[in-house]
Amino acid sequence: MKELDPILHSQLRLAVMSILMNVDEADFVYLKEQTESTAGNLSVQLDKLSAAGYITVTKGFVGKKTRTACQVTEQGRKAFEEYVNALKSYLNL
Amino acid sequence: MKELDPILHSQLRLAVMSILMNVDEADFVYLKEQTESTAGNLSVQLDKLSAAGYITVTKGFVGKKTRTACQVTEQGRKAFEEYVNALKSYLNL
DNA sequence: ATAAAGCGGTTTATAATATAAACCAAATTT
DNA sequence: AAATTTGGTTTATATTATAAACCGCTTTAT
Numbered sequence: 001m002k003e004l005d006p007i008l009h010s011q012l013r014l015a016v017m018s019i020l021m022n023v024d025e026a027d028f029v030y031l032k033e034q035t036e037s038t039a040g041n042l043s044v045q046l047d048k049l050s051a052a053g054y055i056t057v058t059k060g061f062v063g064k065k066t067r068t069a070c071q072v073t074e075q076g077r078k079a080f081e082e083y084v085n086a087l088k089s090y091l092n093l
Numbered sequence: 094m095k096e097l098d099p100i101l102h103s104q105l106r107l108a109v110m111s112i113l114m115n116v117d118e119a120d121f122v123y124l125k126e127q128t129e130s131t132a133g134n135l136s137v138q139l140d141k142l143s144a145a146g147y148i149t150v151t152k153g154f155v156g157k158k159t160r161t162a163c164q165v166t167e168q169g170r171k172a173f174e175e176y177v178n179a180l181k182s183y184l185n186l
Numbered sequence: 187a188t189a190a191a192g193c194g195g196t197t198t199a200t201a202a203t204a205t206a207a208a209c210c211a212a213a214t215t216t
Numbered sequence: 217a218a219a220t221t222t223g224g225t226t227t228a229t230a231t232t233a234t235a236a237a238c239c240g241c242t243t244t245a246t
Contacts, residue, residue, distance in 0.1 A: 004107075009104065011097045011102060029223075036094065040225075041206070043225060066212085066222090066223060066224075084184050087184070090108060092114075099232090122193090131235060132194070132195060133195085133237090136194095141232095
């Protein structure tokens with residue numbers, strides 16, 4: 001049985017990646033809304049994805065307000081696809 | 094975003110369920126081989142699946158040796174299918 | 187017959203993970 | 217200018233996964 005990448009095998013991290021796979025970039029507030037997570041949890045999980053090299057996190061400003069934008073990296077994209085493949089063998093899809 | 098049933102969202106428990114979905118029944122030793130898990134871990138995870146009502150665990154004998162057989166329940170089957178559906182929304186399958 | 191090794195597990199301790207609660211600085215509203 | 221909101225981070229706690237230690241029984245070797 002294939003291993004399931006533990007970085008992706010987490011509900012919130014998977015949800016974030018799932019969004020980022022379809023959307024070019026998304027900011028903290030948007031991800032929080034879509035995933036219905038708490039800010040703290042999201043912050044931690046974004047760090048992990050970032051530390052794994054699966055996403056980049058860019059802090060900037062919109063007017064006077066901070067804005068944290070996230071994008072999936074090529075490495076993240078690949079990892080996501082491999083995760084999907086591994087899962088398929090469990091789910092018989 | 095749909096919730097992912099935490100009982101199934103665990104590599105080893107998912108692997109076990111995946112096997113049981115295709116096989117009518119499987120015993121402890123077989124599951125241990127197929128999943129390449131340690132006996133302790135498998136024992137704990139079978140208990141959780143059983144406590145959740147997703148599998149039944151039947152202890153018997155083959156000759157003088159004990160044999161622990163597992164089968165997926167109707168409830169387990171349903172939960173597995175719902176889990177697959179929920180996951181699909183994350184993976185865009 | 188007895189000690190040692192193996193089989194089929196369970197229980198318990200530990201490490202890792204996920205999650206929420208508490209907190210913080212800057213901006214906005216009252 | 218005090219209170220509230222926004223956009224987060226840090227830290228503490230609960231949950232989970234995992235492995236290590238153990239247990240009773242059986243088989244094998246001495």
